[in-house]
Amino acid sequence: MDAILLQVLNGLDKGSAYALIALGLTLIFGTLGVVNFAHGAIFMIGAFCAVTLSRILSLSFETIDPTKVDFLGNPATIKTPYVEAWFGPEFGGALIDWAVPLAILFSIPIMIAVGFIMERGLIKHFYKRPHADQILVTFGLAIVLQEVIKYFYGANPISTPAPEVFKGSFDFGAMFGFDPNVIIYPYWRMVYFLFAAVVIGAVFSFLRFTTFGMVVRAGMADRETVGLLGIDIDRRFTIMFGLAAAVAGMAGVMYAPILSPNYHMGMDFLVLSFVVVVVGGMGSLPGAVAAGFLLGVLESFASMNEIKSIIPGIDQIIIYVVAIIILLTRPRGLLGKRGVMEE
Amino acid sequence: MSNSLLTRRGLLKTSAVAGAGLALPTIFTSGASAFTNDPTGSTVTLGFNVPQSGAYADEGADELRAYELAVEHLNGGGDGGMLNTFSSKALEGNGILGKKVEFVTGDTQTKSDAARASAKSMIEKDGAVMITGGSSSGVAIAVQGLCQEAGVIFMAGLTHSNDTTGKDKKANGFRHFFNAYMSAAALAPVLKNLYGSDRKAYHLTADYSWGWTQEESIAAATEAMGWQTVEKVRTPLGAGDFSSYIAPVLNSGADVLVLNHYGGDMVNSLTNAVQFGLRDKQVNGKNFEIVVPLYSRLMARGAGKNVAGIHGSTNWHWSLQDDASKAFVKSFGTKYGFPPSQAAHTVYCQTLLYADAVARGGSFNPCAVGEALEGFEFDGLGNGPTLYRADDHQCFKDVLVVRGKENPTSEFDLLEIVEVTPAAQVTYPADHPMFAGGALGACNPGA
Numbered sequence: 001m002d003a004i005l006l007q008v009l010n011g012l013d014k015g016s017a018y019a020l021i022a023l024g025l026t027l028i029f030g031t032l033g034v035v036n037f038a039h040g041a042i043f044m045i046g047a048f049c050a051v052t053l054s055r056i057l058s059l060s061f062e063t064i065d066p067t068k069v070d071f072l073g074n075p076a077t078i079k080t081p082y083v084e085a086w087f088g089p090e091f092g093g094a095l096i097d098w099a100v101p102l103a104i105l106f107s108i109p110i111m112i113a114v115g116f117i118m119e120r121g122l123i124k125h126f127y128k129r130p131h132a133d134q135i136l137v138t139f140g141l142a143i144v145l146q147e148v149i150k151y152f153y154g155a156n157p158i159s160t161p162a163p164e165v166f167k168g169s170f171d172f173g174a175m176f177g178f179d180p181n182v183i184i185y186p187y188w189r190m191v192y193f194l195f196a197a198v199v200i201g202a203v204f205s206f207l208r209f210t211t212f213g214m215v216v217r218a219g220m221a222d223r224e225t226v227g228l229l230g231i232d233i234d235r236r237f238t239i240m241f242g243l244a245a246a247v248a249g250m251a252g253v254m255y256a257p258i259l260s261p262n263y264h265m266g267m268d269f270l271v272l273s274f275v276v277v278v279v280g281g282m283g284s285l286p287g288a289v290a291a292g293f294l295l296g297v298l299e300s301f302a303s304m305n306e307i308k309s310i311i312p313g314i315d316q317i318i319i320y321v322v323a324i325i326i327l328l329t330r331p332r333g334l335l336g337k338r339g340v341m342e343e
Numbered sequence: 344m345s346n347s348l349l350t351r352r353g354l355l356k357t358s359a360v361a362g363a364g365l366a367l368p369t370i371f372t373s374g375a376s377a378f379t380n381d382p383t384g385s386t387v388t389l390g391f392n393v394p395q396s397g398a399y400a401d402e403g404a405d406e407l408r409a410y411e412l413a414v415e416h417l418n419g420g421g422d423g424g425m426l427n428t429f430s431s432k433a434l435e436g437n438g439i440l441g442k443k444v445e446f447v448t449g450d451t452q453t454k455s456d457a458a459r460a461s462a463k464s465m466i467e468k469d470g471a472v473m474i475t476g477g478s479s480s481g482v483a484i485a486v487q488g489l490c491q492e493a494g495v496i497f498m499a500g501l502t503h504s505n506d507t508t509g510k511d512k513k514a515n516g517f518r519h520f521f522n523a524y525m526s527a528a529a530l531a532p533v534l535k536n537l538y539g540s541d542r543k544a545y546h547l548t549a550d551y552s553w554g555w556t557q558e559e560s561i562a563a564a565t566e567a568m569g570w571q572t573v574e575k576v577r578t579p580l581g582a583g584d585f586s587s588y589i590a591p592v593l594n595s596g597a598d599v600l601v602l603n604h605y606g607g608d609m610v611n612s613l614t615n616a617v618q619f620g621l622r623d624k625q626v627n628g629k630n631f632e633i634v635v636p637l638y639s640r641l642m643a644r645g646a647g648k649n650v651a652g653i654h655g656s657t658n659w660h661w662s663l664q665d666d667a668s669k670a671f672v673k674s675f676g677t678k679y680g681f682p683p684s685q686a687a688h689t690v691y692c693q694t695l696l697y698a699d700a701v702a703r704g705g706s707f708n709p710c711a712v713g714e715a716l717e718g719f720e721f722d723g724l725g726n727g728p729t730l731y732r733a734d735d736h737q738c739f740k741d742v743l744v745v746r747g748k749e750n751p752t753s754e755f756d757l758l759e760i761v762e763v764t765p766a767a768q769v770t771y772p773a774d775h776p777m778f779a780g781g782a783l784g785a786c787n788p789g790a
Binding site for chain 1: 396399400401574576579581583584586587588590591593594606607610611614615618619620623624626641642644645646647648649661662672673676677681682752753755756
């Protein structure tokens with residue numbers, strides 16, 4: 001029982017990341033009809049926004065300390081971050097410590113700009129081309145973005161810790177009467193789950209309760225008619241692309257303390273997120289979210305020793321097995337609509 | 344329908360002529376030279392096969408820096424580095440046997456097939472007489488096999504699996520780097536002193552050659568001193584988020600977590616473990632501990648503060664204070680502005696050891712080089728007195744047990760040396776069961 005609870009909790013944060021990426025993917029697919037393989041790279045760029053802000057805040061000036069020596073025996077240079085010099089060691093130190101949450105604010109304009117440039121600069125020209133062309137060009141774009149990040153940040157993962165207050169884990173077991181240390185869950189992962197819930201709620205409310213959202217939903221249902229009504233639906237869809245990029249970017253920022261960012265992390269998430277979108281149903285937002293959490297939790301279950309001892313290697317294929325079963329029984333995915341990608 | 348002018352008989356004739364034509368140059372070369380890529384001009388080409396892309400690209404870049412430094416020193420440039428401290432004085436700073444050293448590089452991408460292709464291309468197209476490098480045991484074993492077939496020497500880089508000089512050993516392959524058995528032999532007594540002999544260990548292991556041999560070695564060494572192994576869990580290479588593997592650890596009754604991971608996997612699994620607060624927990628009335636048997640400074644940097652207080656082993660560290668290490672750090676640090684990694688150190692040593700063996704053997708013939716390296720005892724390369732054992736082509740030398748520093752003074756100052764384990768303590772018989780199953784075979788000069 002405790003092991004099951006533990007893996008449900010565990011699956012939630014992974015599921016949150018899948019759901020956030022898949023939400024953006026399906027938003028882009030639903031509005032623009034583009035299969036965006038560069039979406040994982042956007043998640044990765046988001047994570048690197050956290051790295052970048054943490055580096056900017058840690059920018060330091062050097063002073064020579066004659067009492068110490070460096071590895072070559074020369075007088076050592078002592079680095080003091082500018083923010084600590086400007087705002088005092090306490091507040092400056094706190095700013096550096098809180099770099100990841102602060103990076104959310106930093107990332108939103110950057111990610112919207114990245115989304116705009118990608119959509120206007122490249123993807124726009126492929127709207128009328130077959131899906132295969134779109135997949136090729138966005139996949140190529142993902143590789144280019146990945147290599148650009150590697151050029152500037154190197155290939156090794158970069159440690160980007162969460163603020164000190166979120167260190168350690170919460171003992172759920174003790175709260176529900178289990179033995180101590182049996183069901184523990186790191187604080188930052190709880191933050192991540194709550195954050196994902198808020199973002200997903202915000203996106204749904206935006207689409208549901210605003211005029212802009214209503215027009216976008218109308219455009220997703222029947223783009224041509226909305227256009228005939230004199231509404232510039234393309235501009236709105238471009239904004240949605242920016243929004244989807246911002247959602248994936250924020251997901252990346254908050255994920256940086258869980259998984260030290262490296263240039264390849266986007267690709268790792270992309271394939272799974274696509275499975276999530278397909279399982280949830282192409283173009284269905286609630287489907288993407290539900291499938292994200294479902295597959296995240298199932299993946300966690302599959303890596304339990306008890307299950308692995310029955311079916312070795314199941315942890316690596318569970319998602320695809322579930323995808324096959326769901327697509328065989330429900331060919332449009334969990335919540336897919338008739339007519340999407342079926343013309 | 345179009346009529347083809349090609350008849351069966353015609354085709355046979357053409358193929359026979361073409362085949363003879365293609366074979367002709369090989370017949371001539373094999374007559375002219377006794378071994379593959381005999382350098383006949385005033386230069387000799389070495390092939391540096393390192394990951395320039397992929398997950399280990401940073402290690403590859405550091406290896407390449409060290410190779411370039413070694414070539415510079417062999418050709419008489421720079422301050423000479425460890426050539427000045429090396430116990431063998433056969434090298435004179437005029438290249439190798441008077442031939443200027445040149446090099447070509449290949450990108451292994453940390454993939455066995457890509458590594459074999461780039462090594463093959465360097466041997467066949469660029470005329471490399473020796474291949475060296477690698478940042479993964481899978482790659483090293485694959486390239487070692489290729490070099491054996493092609494008839495060139497392979498000087499292994501960063502490869503820690505027992506198999507490289509165990510069941511997959513080859514007569515043309517040589518390893519300076521230490522291995523999983525040695526890590527275990529060096530770590531076990533230190534762990535016993537620190538954590539006692541009544542401990543329960545939980546292993547998370549990268550699911551490939553290196554991970555398996557390290558798990559086997561560490562489990563055997565710790566069980567021998569009284570520890571229990573509670574569970575051994577294999578994790579897929581590049582799993583990313585290890586939380587679902589870490590979460591059950593506390594529940595298992597284990598009080599030590601052994602992470603048989605390297606590279607990005609090590610960074611992520613260690614970060615996850617620390618995030619779960621494992622190190623702040625008490626299990627069985629003892630503090631929960633984490634061990635990372637193979638440490639690398641480049642990886643420690645990725646894991647940041649999470650490495651503090653965690654023990655592991657390493658082949659070499661720049662803070663060693665012997666003359667050779669100091670000379671190498673000075674040389675490397677002056678040229679590049681930061682201290683070298685253990686990967687840089689081992690490949691620099693391998694290049695010098697190869698060049699020295701050629702000089703002592705008086706020939707680039709792989710068999711002569713192999714003979715010069717087999718049983719070769721040397722000193723002055725930063726690891727103390729070292730033996731290149733003839734039985735398996737493995738170097739036997741001191742092993743460092745290190746700990747992540749609590750208060751690093753710079754971004755390089757991440758590990759501190761806890762103990763230098765003498766070579767005798769990590770030496771094993773050549774027929775040890777963990778290394779059984781393969782044979783060196785005969786050296787292959789190729790051509």
